Amino acid sequence: MRNVWMARLSVAICIALTFSSPMLGADDPARTVTQTAVEPTYTPVAAPRGVRPHTTFEAGQIDHVDTSSGNLTVRIPLGQAYTVGPHLSYRFQVVHNSSVWDFVNSEVFADPTSSTSYVLALANPGSNAGLGWELHFGKLYAPEDSPDFPSGLGLIDHDRWPNRDADPSEGPTRWMYVAPDGARHYLYDLPGRDGGTVSNPVRYSKSTFLRLRKVDATTVWVEFPNGTVSVFSKTGNAAGTEFCGGGVTGCWRLAETRDGYGNKILFTYSLDTVADTETWTISDSTGRSHELEFSVSD
Secondary structure (H helix, E strand, O other): OEEEEEOOHHHHHOOOOOOOOOOOOOOOHHHHOOOOOEEEEEEEEOOOOOOOOOOOEEEOOOEEEEOOOOOEEEEEEEEEEEEEEOOEEEEEEEEEEOOOEEEEEEEEEEEOOEEEEEEEEEEOOOOOOOOOEEOOOOEEEOOOOOOOOOEOOOHHHHHOOOOOOOOOOOOOOOEEEEOOOOOEEEEEOOOOOOOEOOOOEEEEOOOOOOEEEEEEOOEEEEEOOOOOEEEEEEEOOOOOOOOOEOOEEOEEEEEEEEOOOOOEEEEEEEEEOOOOEEEEEEEEOOOOEEEEEEEOOO
């Protein structure tokens, strides 16, 4: 069975929700800042997203409000769940975060002694189904500035890395897994646990019983309490990633989810630079196959 989904989901869903968002005015630095003599500096401003552990939420049937940040998370299922095994299934759903902008403090130098400060408002790079809307089956972000961190990342994208807000003592070792429903799981080098090796670490979540194993230089497993495993592969391709492509390499993207009985869900990605489309193919061991097609734009 083969299904084709078009990922212009923000138009197809037609949800009657209105969110206020800051607008860039006539003094938008992207339009007014010219080449400068000294490299500009950037400092990210925290933009909490997703359902984060150890925070308080007001929860509804499809939405959650983070009472500490005010961020609204909305989850919309698209169709049925597809069962592959006793503990393995998947479904298409879109997740909205009202924190749709990344704010970056920018200091631009006209010369070494004179500078001007701006705040850049940049759209969430994970929004692949409309502004603030995401559709995915799991994401993985390496510790910032670790050997598993992408190489070639620009200064602004470096400062927008989703796993950047770690405690300094945890920053070089903490990984972050984002579930399809938008929940964020941080994985740490916990005392008293097998931490693996420097090149192939093992990390654990503190309250959700997830375990991460780096199997080799290009493969990471995220293991769940029900025995299922999500396999992430390291890639330099833009398809299926938020930051890679254009000279940036070393991003992690989902390749497979499996259980202990041989049941599998496989994920492959392709990019058509002529048609400006990106296609994800999701197939499973029952013989089902689905395609998600995204329109790629700058």
